[in-house]
Amino acid sequence: xxxPFLETLIGGLMTGVLYALVALGFVLIFKxxxxxxxxxxxxxxxxxxxxxxxSEFMPLVLAFALSVLIMIALAYAIEFLxxxxxxxxxxxxxxxxTLGIAYFLExxxxxxxxSDIYKxxxxxxxxxxxxxxxxxxxxxxxDPTELIAATICAVMVLALAVFFQVTxxxxxxxxxxDDHQAAQSVGIPLNRIWLMVWAVSxxxxxxxxxxxxxxxxxxxxxxxxxxxxxxxxxLGGFTSIPGAIVGGLIIGAGEKLAEVFLAPILIRTFDLAxxxxxxxxxxxxxxxxxxxxxxxxFGERIIERV
Amino acid sequence: xxxxxxxxIAAGEVLLAVDDISLAFGGIKAVSGVSFDIRKxxxxxxxxxxxxxxxxxxNVINGFYHPQQGRITFKGRPRSAMRPYEAARGGIAxxxxxxxxxxxxxxxxxxxxxxxxxxRRGFFWxxxxxxxALAEEIEQRxxxxxxxxxxxxxxxxxxxxxxxxxxxxxxxxLGRALAMEPDLLLLDEPMAGxxxxxKEDMCRFILDVNAHFGTTIALIEHDMGVVMDLSDRxxxxxxxxxxxxxxxxxxxxxxxxxxxxxxxxx
Amino acid sequence: xxxxxxxxxxxxxxxxxxxxxxxxxxWFVIGLVxxxxxxxxxxxxxxxxxxxxxxxxxxxxxxxxxxxxxxxCGQLSLGSGGFMAxxxxxxxxxxxxxxxxxxxxxxxxxxxxAMLVGLxxxxxxxxxxxxxxxxxxxxxxxxxxxxxxxxxxxxxxAPSGSVAVGRIELFGIPIDTPGRTYIFVLAxxxxxxxxxxxxxxxRIGRMWMAIRxxxxxxEIIGIRPLHAKLSxxxxxxxxxxxxxxxxxxxxxxSWEPLAFDVNRSFQVxxxxxxxxxxxxxxxxxxAAFIVLLxxxxxxxxxxxxxxxxxxxxxxxxxxxxxxxxxxFLIAEPLGLARLWAIGKEKLRLWPFPY
Numbered sequence: 001x002x003x004p005f006l007e008t009l010i011g012g013l014m015t016g017v018l019y020a021l022v023a024l025g026f027v028l029i030f031k032x033x034x035x036x037x038x039x040x041x042x043x044x045x046x047x048x049x050x051x052x053x054x055s056e057f058m059p060l061v062l063a064f065a066l067s068v069l070i071m072i073a074l075a076y077a078i079e080f081l082x083x084x085x086x087x088x089x090x091x092x093x094x095x096x097x098t099l100g101i102a103y104f105l106e107x108x109x110x111x112x113x114x115s116d117i118y119k120x121x122x123x124x125x126x127x128x129x130x131x132x133x134x135x136x137x138x139x140x141x142x143d144p145t146e147l148i149a150a151t152i153c154a155v156m157v158l159a160l161a162v163f164f165q166v167t168x169x170x171x172x173x174x175x176x177x178d179d180h181q182a183a184q185s186v187g188i189p190l191n192r193i194w195l196m197v198w199a200v201s202x203x204x205x206x207x208x209x210x211x212x213x214x215x216x217x218x219x220x221x222x223x224x225x226x227x228x229x230x231x232x233x234x235l236g237g238f239t240s241i242p243g244a245i246v247g248g249l250i251i252g253a254g255e256k257l258a259e260v261f262l263a264p265i266l267i268r269t270f271d272l273a274x275x276x277x278x279x280x281x282x283x284x285x286x287x288x289x290x291x292x293x294x295x296x297x298f299g300e301r302i303i304e305r306v
Numbered sequence: 307x308x309x310x311x312x313x314x315i316a317a318g319e320v321l322l323a324v325d326d327i328s329l330a331f332g333g334i335k336a337v338s339g340v341s342f343d344i345r346k347x348x349x350x351x352x353x354x355x356x357x358x359x360x361x362x363x364x365n366v367i368n369g370f371y372h373p374q375q376g377r378i379t380f381k382g383r384p385r386s387a388m389r390p391y392e393a394a395r396g397g398i399a400x401x402x403x404x405x406x407x408x409x410x411x412x413x414x415x416x417x418x419x420x421x422x423x424x425x426r427r428g429f430f431w432x433x434x435x436x437x438x439a440l441a442e443e444i445e446q447r448x449x450x451x452x453x454x455x456x457x458x459x460x461x462x463x464x465x466x467x468x469x470x471x472x473x474x475x476x477x478x479x480l481g482r483a484l485a486m487e488p489d490l491l492l493l494d495e496p497m498a499g500x501x502x503x504x505k506e507d508m509c510r511f512i513l514d515v516n517a518h519f520g521t522t523i524a525l526i527e528h529d530m531g532v533v534m535d536l537s538d539r540x541x542x543x544x545x546x547x548x549x550x551x552x553x554x555x556x557x558x559x560x561x562x563x564x565x566x567x568x569x570x571x572x
Numbered sequence: 573x574x575x576x577x578x579x580x581x582x583x584x585x586x587x588x589x590x591x592x593x594x595x596x597x598x599w600f601v602i603g604l605v606x607x608x609x610x611x612x613x614x615x616x617x618x619x620x621x622x623x624x625x626x627x628x629x630x631x632x633x634x635x636x637x638x639x640x641x642x643x644x645c646g647q648l649s650l651g652s653g654g655f656m657a658x659x660x661x662x663x664x665x666x667x668x669x670x671x672x673x674x675x676x677x678x679x680x681x682x683x684x685x686a687m688l689v690g691l692x693x694x695x696x697x698x699x700x701x702x703x704x705x706x707x708x709x710x711x712x713x714x715x716x717x718x719x720x721x722x723x724x725x726x727x728x729x730a731p732s733g734s735v736a737v738g739r740i741e742l743f744g745i746p747i748d749t750p751g752r753t754y755i756f757v758l759a760x761x762x763x764x765x766x767x768x769x770x771x772x773x774x775r776i777g778r779m780w781m782a783i784r785x786x787x788x789x790x791e792i793i794g795i796r797p798l799h800a801k802l803s804x805x806x807x808x809x810x811x812x813x814x815x816x817x818x819x820x821x822x823x824x825x826s827w828e829p830l831a832f833d834v835n836r837s838f839q840v841x842x843x844x845x846x847x848x849x850x851x852x853x854x855x856x857x858x859a860a861f862i863v864l865l866x867x868x869x870x871x872x873x874x875x876x877x878x879x880x881x882x883x884x885x886x887x888x889x890x891x892x893x894x895x896x897x898x899x900f901l902i903a904e905p906l907g908l909a910r911l912w913a914i915g916k917e918k919l920r921l922w923p924f925p926y
Contacts, residue, residue, distance in 0.1 A: 036703045085902045092648065093901055095703065096845055099838070100897030107890025115883060227834075230707045238703070272722040273733070279718050283711035287696060290708060294699045368792065394794035406792070408785035410850070411778070419778045423794040427775070429803070435770040443774060486793060 007140045008260045009253055014143075014150040016252020018211055021153040022225065023232040023244040024160060025204040030238045031164070032173040032197040033083070038098040041227055042105035043202060047071055048209030049109050052118040064206075071202030079195045087190075120213040149211035156207055160200075161241040173197060231286035251282045315381055321346040321522050322367065322490060327376035329362055329546075336362040337373070338546045344490070349516055350524045351533045351554070354543035355566055360526045361403065363543070364492050367524075368400050369393040381489070395423060399488035401479045403495045409468035413478045416467055417453060420485030421446045453481045457511060473504045477511075484515065491515070493525035497532060505529070509536060534558070542566070608758055613751055621750035622823075628856075628863045629754075629761045630818045635843040635855035636768050637811025642841070643849035644772055645804035646784025647697050651709035653836035654716030655809050656816025657829060658686040661726050663817035664735050668728060675742050679760070679817050686813020687806050689716070694805030698798055713834055720829040736826030753822050760818065764811060769852050771807065780804050781850070812840075842893065846900055848909025857908040865892065 022044060029037040037043075050070050055063035082097055129142045164170040176183040176193050184190050212225060232251050236243025255278050263275035315321050322344040329337040337359040344350045352360050365371045367378065369390040377384055380396060388396075399420075408416050425446060431439035454460055457477045462470055467478055476496060483491055496512070497505045509532060515521050527533050533540060533554060540557040542550040544566040550557045557563055616625065634652060641647050662685035663678050673681075693712040697705050720726050727735050740747045747756050771777055779800040782790035787797055820827050839862060847858020866889055873880040880888075904910055 082898055082902070092702075093905055095706075097898050097901045099841075100894040100901065102894065103838075103890050103897070104894025107887040107892075107894065111884060111887040111891070115887070227710070230710065234704060234707055271724055273724050274722060276718055276722065280711065280714035283707070283714050287708045287711040290700050290704060291696055294701075294704065370788075390788075390791040391794050391796050394792055400792050402789075406786055406789035408782050408789065410785045411781050415778055415781070419782050419790075419795075420793050422775060422779060425775045429776065432774040432776055433767050433770055435774065439774060482793065 003140060004260070005257075007142075008256050010140065010142060011146070012253035012256030013249055014146045014252070015256065016249040017150040017153045017157075017245075018208065018215075018248075019225075019229055019232050019252050020157055020245045020248025021204060021208045021211070023229040023236065023248055024157055024241065025201045025208065026229060026233055027236075027239060027241060027244050028160070028197055028201045028204065032176050033194050035083075035094045035098060036238070037201070038095060039078075039102035039105055040201070040205060040229070041225070042102040042109070043071070043074070043205040044209040044212070044225070046074070046105050046109040046209075047202065047206035048120070048213040049113040049118070051206065051210055052120050052213055053113045055120065056118075064210075067206050068203060071206050072199045075195060075198035075202050078198055079191065083194055083198075084191065118213075120210060145214055149214060152207065153211060156204065157241070157245055160204070161245075164241060169193075169196070228282055231282040234286040235289055251285065254285055255282050315346045317347040317520070319346055320344070320379075321381065322524075323377075323379040324363075324367070325377040325379070327363070327366060327373045327378070329359075329366055329371055329373045335546050336371075337366065337543075339376075340543065340546070340548045341376075342541050342548065342551055344522060344524055345539075346489075346522050347516070347520055348522060348538040349512070349536050350522075351537035351540045352524060352526045352543065353528070353530075353533055353540060353557075354549075357545070358543040359546040360543055361494055362546075364400065364494055364524070364526065367393070367492060368398060394486065397486075397489035398492065399483040399486045399490070400492045401476070401483050401494055401496060403498060405472070405475045405479050407467045407475055407479050407482070409466070411467065412464050413459060413467050413470065413474075413481075414450065414454070414463040416478055417450045417481045417485050418446060420482035421450060423486060424449075450481075450485060453484050456484075456514070457481050458507075473500050476500070476508070480508075480511065484519075484521075487519075489522060491521050491523045493523065495526050495528065497527060497529055505532065512536060530558070605762060609755065613755070616751075616754070618750050621754045623867065624863060625754050626750070626757055626823055628860050629757045630815055630823055631840070631843065631859040631863065632856045633761055633764055633818065634812050634815035634840050635847065635859050636765060636852060637808045637815065638840050639844045639847075639849065639851070639855050640768065640772070640780070640811065641804050641808035643844055643851070643854070644777060644784065645780035645801065645808075647694075647801060647804060648702065648706040649709040649808075650706050650834070650837045650841065651693065651712040651716075652812050652840040653832040653834055654713040655686045655690055655812040656819060656836060657716055657720050657832035658689050658809075659683060659813030659816030660820035660827065660832065661720055661735075662686065662813070663821060664737060665726065665728075667737065667821075675740055675747075679814050679821075682817035683810040683814040686816065687810040690805045690809020690813075691802060694802055694809075697801045697805065710834070713837055717829050717833055720832075732828075734826055734828040735820075737821050740821060747822075757818060757822060760814070764814070765852060765856075768807075768811070772852065776800075776803060784850075842897060844907075845897060846907055848907030851907075851909040853912065854907050854909035857912065861908065865889070 022040065025040045025043070026037060029035055029040070047067060047070075051063055051067040054066055058066075078101060082101060083094075086094055086097055127144065129144050129147070131140050131142060164173065172183070172188050172193060175186070175188060176190065183193075228251070229248075232244060232247040234247070235250055236245070236247030258281045259275060259278045262281075263277045266272060266277065267275060320343045324343065325341050327337055327340050328335070340359075340363065352363065354360055362371060366373050369388045369392060372387045379385070380398070385392075385396070393400075408419065411419070425442055427439040427442045431437065435443075454463065457480065459474060459477050459481065462474055462478065467475055470478065476499075480493075480496065483493075493512070497508055500508065512523060512525070513536065516523055525536070527536075537554055539552060540550070540554050541548065542557055542560070542563050549562045549566060550560045552560075612625070634656060637655075638649065638652050641649050659682035663682035666673055666681050667675075667678050689712075693709065696708045700708055721733060724730075727733055742756065745752070747753055772780070779790070779795050780803075782793070782795055783797060783800045783804075790800070791797060816832065820831070824831060843858030843862050844855060845858070846861050847856070848854025869885055869889055869892070872885070872888075900907060
């Protein structure tokens with residue numbers, strides 16, 4: 001019993017790291033500009049599509065570099081065409097603008113690169129690894145692709161976390177997140193900061209897209225995975241990097257465990273036509289958390305002052 | 307609407323009694339051991355240097371903040387921990403330093419919103435908008451129009467309040483508070499940002515409200531001239547502590563008050 | 573010159589507060605409704621009924637519902653699809669298991685069921701605000717989607733997971749032609765729209781808007797956030813549920829849960845953004861826009877003489893949707909309804925410049 005549980009747990013945690021990376025993209029942008037970037041999912045898809053298609057006729061490293069440039073160009077375009085024109089609007093308007101950007105990107109990405117399912121051949125080993133064979137009969141199964149993906153994501157996450165805390169630019173970003181006007185008044189160049197943040201977010205989306213794409217193949221539903229990052233953000237708070245990590249792990253593990261262990265019980269009890277609990281478990285989990293702590297695990301308590 | 311244990315207060319009796327109230331946010335003490343009362347029908351000014359805790363005090367009376375210690379008695383009934391809408395139901399209305407109007411609504415709608423508590427007709431009547439609900443809307447509109455006439459803001463009725471100049475916004479906010487027909491009206495710097503003419507108008511409104519409707523008023527104000535003209539009694543706070551309490555002339559001459567304003571105390 | 577209020581004095585508050593205080597507006601709308609009931613059936617063909625009029629009307633009802641919740645009360649919801657599903661499946665089950673039920677009762681039942689579910693999923697809004705609430709509504713969306721796909725009872729144990737409705741009749745008259753369906757849907761829409769307009773003009777409407785604009789200030793004038801938010805969820809879900817039932821019964825005839833997925837939720841949200849948040853008119857304009865755009869796009873290849881695959885067209889649709897949303901938000905965040913109002917203002921002055 002413990003064996004399968006651990007196996008599922010480990011698998012779930014690794015998926016969780018991938019979720020965390022996607023969530024990080026959200027956090028970066030929200031931290032710096034207060035904008036809830038709904039387009040993050042579409043960015044992941046767009047980045048993955050670019051990389052997948054480019055790598056079909058050029059070496060991987062070159063494809064990667066080119067994809068990075070594409071994402072930076074995208075960031076420029078978004079900043080110039082959309083964000084700059086909506087500077088003083090309320091949050092909800094900006095959010096809806098990112099909704100629009102998301103739809104646009106999905107259509108644009110697919111008309112540019114095609115809408116089939118594409119494989120990302122990173123040359124990662126695919127033979128399953130077995131660990132702890134001495135303790136559990138047959139050992140625990142681990143997917144090496146997932147393991148490598150999780151490691152890469154973890155490295156990126158840590159790097160970004162450090163960047164925000166330690167560097168001057170990171171501080172400036174935090175200032176901007178707090179108060180646009182105040183940050184402007186002390187001379188922080190708003191537009192450039194936003195540009196940088198969206199570019200980094202694009203890079204994050206690219207890596208996330210590559211990792212997810214290697215796992216599942218690049219297709220339309222990738223953007224739905226990014227929707228899954230939302231419960232992660234709820235658990236971890238919208239502005240906390242460690243929160244995104246912890247939230248991602250909890251969601252990833254919780255989801256997998258629920259699907260494997262809870263679903264069969266539900267199917268039996270309610271005579272269901274199959275499982276698929278993964279579709280909503282993360283959201284309901286987040287909802288329950290929110291009811292207990294409306295600001296998420298790591299978010300700040302909002303004290304309303306009149 | 308009167309709760310069972312509330313009493314009818316006669317003019318001159320204590321309407322609101324604040325007893326040894328202390329309020330702290332984390333380590334910061336906003337209000338420490340403040341006690342005072344407000345008598346029915348009077349105009350009470352609360353003054354003090356910036357950061358003295360005046361707004362916090364109003365927020366406590368209003369139910370926004372709950373004091374860590376102390377008691378508030380309103381209309382003879384103790385109520386230290388209540389929600390703002392309970393305060394509203396109890397007969398306390400409020401305006402704010404930063405004009406808390408509903409920016410997406412017109413001036414008329416804002417003041418009509420102030421009549422919410424006075425409107426009885428249920429959901430289905432509103433759905434159909436005939437008979438009782440319609441009659442009620444019209445009746446309330448009549449009342450609101452009186453307030454609009456009184457405050458001379460007829461021309462702003464159908465304008466979205468976000469688009470009005472600051473001085474008019476403040477008047478609309480006063481109108482909304484008046485629409486509640488409150489027993490106690492709390493005004494947080496009603497004259498802030500106004501020129502001389504506007505201030506005179508506002509003074510007159512406040513005096514009229516007090517004279518005509520008998521509304522008890524507590525106001526936070528910085529302009530000493532206004533305070534002298536308007537108020538019956540003055541409460542002075544500094545760093546969250548009461549340093550003087552009495553008639554305007556006394557308070558003005560009080561040594562401790564002068565020192566506080568000059569920054570000599572502490 | 574024609575569109576002037578000169579000489580129109582309102583002699584009572586009732587007249588001033590009427591939905592259309594300007595006489596020309598009143599006549600225009602009465603004329604429009606009469607036209608819709610009497611004249612349209614004379615020349616509308618089947619295509620126009622089934623692909624334009626009926627979808628626009630039904631989706632307008634859903635848009636009104638979402639507008640009440642999001643536009644008037646400020647509670648962002650991404651769960652419209654799920655609530656439409658509740659309405660559709662509730663109606664299906666009632667019609668299936670109690671076959672003699674009057675069809676209007678069936679639709680009302682759909683609304684009530686959706687309302688109850690809406691109340692349940694609306695409870696979190698008391699603790700959760702803003703984007704957090706939007707994500708919480710996604711929980712309701714995905715859960716409901718899943719429930720209708722997996723809980724076999726809802727689909728009457730259909731092996732394919734899709735359901736179909738049989739004959740629909742009202743007081744013995746079968747509603748089986750597009751023409752009759754159109755009249756039925758039109759009648760329901762007019763009644764529901766009028767009811768909504770009444771609500772938003774009255775005390776409850778002001779409560780909703782107060783919560784939207786500044787919920788702290790709303791409390792000070794005695795509004796209970798609980799009451800206001802839950803009532804918004806309730807009314808909104810009712811409308812969306814009725815729309816869902818109408819959609820399933822009169823537009824689709826048979827459906828799977830996919831008809832009410834998260835894309836549907838976004839579709840309704842786009843309608844109210846483009847049409848105008850916080851306006852009833854905007855709900856209609858937005859619905860019309862969203863329904864007509866794909867139709868126009870589909871004709872594009874033949875107009876331009878360039879062949880395009882369906883894939884390309886659907887991608888183009890996505891791109892245009894997104895671009896238009898952004899454009900509207902930059903240029904006129906208040907949507908088509910605002911543009912309409914500005915147009916009327918200009919018309920008031922016409923032909924004079926100011």
